[in-house]
Amino acid sequence: xxxxxxxxxxxxxxxxxxxxxxxxxxxxxxxxxxxxxxxxxxxxxxxxxxxxxxxxxxxxxxxxxxxxxxxxxxxxxxxxxxxxxxxxxxxxxxxxxxxxxxxxxxxxxxxxxxxxxxxxxxxxxxxxxxxxxxxxxxxxxxxxxxxxxxxxxxxxxxxxxxxxxxxxxxxxxxxxxxxxxxxxxxxxxxxxxxxxxxxxxxxxxxxxxxxxxxxxxxxxxxxxxxxxxxxxxxxxxxxxxxxxxxxxxxxxxxxxxxxxxxxxxxxxxxxxxxxxxxxxxx
Amino acid sequence: xxxxxxxxxxxxxxxxxxxxxxxxxxxxxxxxxxxxxxxxxxxxxxxxxxxxxxxxxxxxxxxxxxxxxxxxxxxxxxxxxxxxxxxxxxxxxxxxxxxxxxxxxxxxxxxxxxxxxxxxxxxxxxxxxxxxxxxxxxxxxxxxxxxxxxxxxxxxxxxxxxxxxxxxxxxxxxxxxxxxxxxxxxxxxxxxxxxxxxxxxxxxxxxxxxxxxxxxxxxxxxxxxxxxxxxxxxxxxxxxxxxxxxxxxxxxxxxxxxxxxxxxxxxxxxxxxxxxxx
Numbered sequence: 001x002x003x004x005x006x007x008x009x010x011x012x013x014x015x016x017x018x019x020x021x022x023x024x025x026x027x028x029x030x031x032x033x034x035x036x037x038x039x040x041x042x043x044x045x046x047x048x049x050x051x052x053x054x055x056x057x058x059x060x061x062x063x064x065x066x067x068x069x070x071x072x073x074x075x076x077x078x079x080x081x082x083x084x085x086x087x088x089x090x091x092x093x094x095x096x097x098x099x100x101x102x103x104x105x106x107x108x109x110x111x112x113x114x115x116x117x118x119x120x121x122x123x124x125x126x127x128x129x130x131x132x133x134x135x136x137x138x139x140x141x142x143x144x145x146x147x148x149x150x151x152x153x154x155x156x157x158x159x160x161x162x163x164x165x166x167x168x169x170x171x172x173x174x175x176x177x178x179x180x181x182x183x184x185x186x187x188x189x190x191x192x193x194x195x196x197x198x199x200x201x202x203x204x205x206x207x208x209x210x211x212x213x214x215x216x217x218x219x220x221x222x223x224x225x226x227x228x229x230x231x232x233x234x235x236x237x238x239x240x241x242x243x244x245x246x247x248x249x250x251x252x253x254x255x256x257x258x259x260x261x262x263x264x265x266x267x268x269x270x271x272x273x274x275x276x277x278x279x280x281x282x
Numbered sequence: 283x284x285x286x287x288x289x290x291x292x293x294x295x296x297x298x299x300x301x302x303x304x305x306x307x308x309x310x311x312x313x314x315x316x317x318x319x320x321x322x323x324x325x326x327x328x329x330x331x332x333x334x335x336x337x338x339x340x341x342x343x344x345x346x347x348x349x350x351x352x353x354x355x356x357x358x359x360x361x362x363x364x365x366x367x368x369x370x371x372x373x374x375x376x377x378x379x380x381x382x383x384x385x386x387x388x389x390x391x392x393x394x395x396x397x398x399x400x401x402x403x404x405x406x407x408x409x410x411x412x413x414x415x416x417x418x419x420x421x422x423x424x425x426x427x428x429x430x431x432x433x434x435x436x437x438x439x440x441x442x443x444x445x446x447x448x449x450x451x452x453x454x455x456x457x458x459x460x461x462x463x464x465x466x467x468x469x470x471x472x473x474x475x476x477x478x479x480x481x482x483x484x485x486x487x488x489x490x491x492x493x494x495x496x497x498x499x500x501x502x503x504x505x506x507x508x509x510x511x512x513x514x515x516x517x518x519x520x521x522x523x524x525x526x527x528x529x530x531x532x533x534x535x536x537x538x539x540x541x542x543x544x545x546x547x548x549x550x551x552x553x554x555x556x557x558x559x560x
Contacts, residue, residue: 137491143425209419212506220498 003029005036005043012128012249013232014040021048021058021241030061033243037109038191041249042126044234045241050113052077052264055241059111059266066107066267069100069177070157070168081265085165086258092159093253096127096225097201099246099267102153104180107246108270114236115264118257124234125252126244129195131230132221133185136196143217144196145276147184147209151202153177181207183275188248195248196221197273225250246270283314289322294410294531295514296322303330303340303523312343319391320473324408324514324526324533331521332395334362334546341393341548348389348551351382351459352439352450356546363547367447368540370404375535378409378507379483381528384435384459387552389528396518400541407534408526409512411477414503415467417511418478426466426478427558429491431500433484434461463489464556470530471554477530478503479556507532529554 003018014036019029037043050058056079059065068081076082088094100106112124133141157173160166184206186197198206200222206214233254234242244251247270253263285300296318301307307315319325332340338361341347347361356362370376382388394406415423439455442448448455466488468479480488482504488496515536516524526533529552 135492137495139425139429139491140495143421147421208421210417210422213419213422213502216498216502220495223498224494 003032005032005040007040008044009232011131011230012040012126013042013044013234015044015046017046019045021045022050022054024057025061034062037243037245041128041130041245042232042234043243045243046237047239048113048241049239050241052080055111055113055264056080056266058241059268063108063268066100066269068267069103070153070160070166070173076264079266081267083253083263083265084260086260088253088255088257088261090159091163091165091255092156092201094255095200096222096250096252097156097199098129098197098250099265101182101197101199102151102156102177102180102202105272106270107267109243109245109247110265110267112242112244113264114238114240114262116260116262117236117238118259118261121254121257122236122261123254123256124236124242125254126232126234127225127230127250127252129197129225129230129248129250130188130193132225132227133194133196135227135229136224141185144184144221148181148207148275149184149198149203149218150179150181150205150207152179152204153202155204156201179204182273185276186247186273187276189271189274191248193248194276196225198222199225199250247273284311285314287318287322290326291514293413293512293514294323294408295326295516296324297326297328299328301327303327303332304336306339307343316344319525319527323410323412323531324516324524326516327523327525328519329521330395330523332523334359337362337393337395337546337548341391341550344391345550345553348382348549350549351385351435352442352448352455354447354449361548363549365545365547366542368542370535370537370539370543376537377482378504378532378534379438379481380411380479380532381549383433383464383479383481383484383556384462385552386462387555389549390552390554391525391527391550393548393550394524395546396520396522397546398542398544399518399520400539400543403536403539404543405515405517405536406524407513407515407536409507409532409534411479411507411530411532412470412475413512414478414507415476417506417509423467426499429466430463430489431466431480431485432461432463432487432489434486435459435484437486438483461486465558467558468529468556469558469560471560473530474560475530476558478507480504481532482507528552529556
């Protein structure tokens with residue numbers, strides 16, 4: 001069956017039809033989905049009533065599973081990150097972010113499956129960090145090109161613990177996950193395109209700048225990411241599944257509901273983000 | 283040289299003692315004073331009861347006199363700017379600024395004398411734009427070098443008109459002084475040192491950048507200038523005189539008084555269009 005890929009916005013997002021995610025993928029379909037992901041950053045699938053095991057199997061088609069570095073308190077299969085919220089405001093997913101950038105090798109992508117929906121609301125928005133980078137002036141692009149930033153688990157983890165979503169011990173996890181550095185501008189390992197790679201949840205500091213300069217630049221870049229021109233907004237329906245490329249897209253879980261919403265996420269292992277110098281040198 | 287020089291802070295500012303500014307300076311003293319001004323950026327003198335013509339004569343040693351674009355002046359003496367305030371809060375001098383950067387060749391220096399002072403308050407602060415530049419990180423310096431920014435008289439002029447401190451009309455003055463651009467980083471024409479050249483009174487936009495980037499950078503740079511490490515604060519006494527190099531400093535008139543304060547200012551005209559080449 002031929003798969004159909006329909007772009008949703010010029011910069012990010014496509015709806016994919018004609019594939020059954022519950023069954024193993026053929027070589028051709030897997031290649032087509034990967035190509036679509038590289039082109040559109042976020043793939044939206046509708047009417048895919050997957051079991052957790054099928055969800056994990058679908059993710060495994062694209063690489064080894066990366067288990068959540070911070071286990072959620074909603075016990076389930078270890079590959080699953082269960083986001084179970086009914087009072088989501090301020091919990092952290094309602095910030096523009098890429099997943100787990102506080103690790104040396106953040107996931108290449110995540111597959112999200114909606115399990116329980118509130119009566120209204122609970123959309124997820126996605127932003128192209130290629131578009132965010134390309135919309136900067138040449139002056140700011142060349143400033144950012146050579147910089148590196150610190151990513152730290154503390155901010156998001158403290159929130160998760162405070163809100164009862166994690167039973168982790170803050171100090172222990174901070175020891176296990178010490179702050180890491182990533183380039184401010186990464187080169188996507190498959191497309192070669194440059195993407196802005198700082199996010200409000202994890203990026204705390206730009207190295208080599210004075211503290212006030214770092215604050216200014218991060219504040220500006222975080223605000224810059226909020227432009228609707230870079231974005232896609234997905235309205236979940238029962239059976240919706242979203243595959244996002246975590247290397248070049250950020251996302252934002254819209255915290256506009258007060259009923260229970262459950263979402264499962266399975267992450268696929270990624271490699272260490274590379275910056276521009278590495279590309280030139282290599 | 284016949285005077286002594288006491289530095290007041292590492293960034294800028296020195297007090298000069300042993301000179302009577304009412305008398306013409308000998309060439310040796312004048313040259314030493316010029317060198318001190320280049321080294322310390324702002325010089326302070328105590329107990330100098332200069333008559334307006336003596337103040338003009340002293341300023342003229344440093345260059346031609348500049349008549350201010352819209353400010354009030356002494357009757358019959360346009361060379362002597364009159365600053366007469368008792369409600370300074372909204373007048374705009376209590377913002378960090380370099381004088382008249384909306385001009386192609388902004389003033390070189392200014393000579394300010396305290397004539398009437400409130401019982402307490404009304405200090406003036408100066409900040410070194412050399413230090414402002416030196417304290418930026420290398421990546422930000424590289425990003426700023428080569429950029430230019432627009433300087434526009436409109437904001438301060440509107441405030442001056444509202445406060446009754448302007449002799450010009452908005453349209454006339456705007457027509458005489460259209461917005462113009464200067465480099466964000468300049469070199470001082472005499473010392474050759476790099477200095478930051480944007481100020482919160484007149485600089486409205488970094489040219490060629492998107493509005494949001496320009497806003498972020500300017501907001502940061504205006505905030506950066508407020509670091510005490512860049513500054514000196516001078517407490518006026520009757521007949522205190524300050525002489526500053528307007529090319530590499532900004533200043534801020536502290537608006538913490540509600541009594542009358544009168545200052546006489548004579549401005550030395552610029553002979554330098556700000557530029558990064560030396």
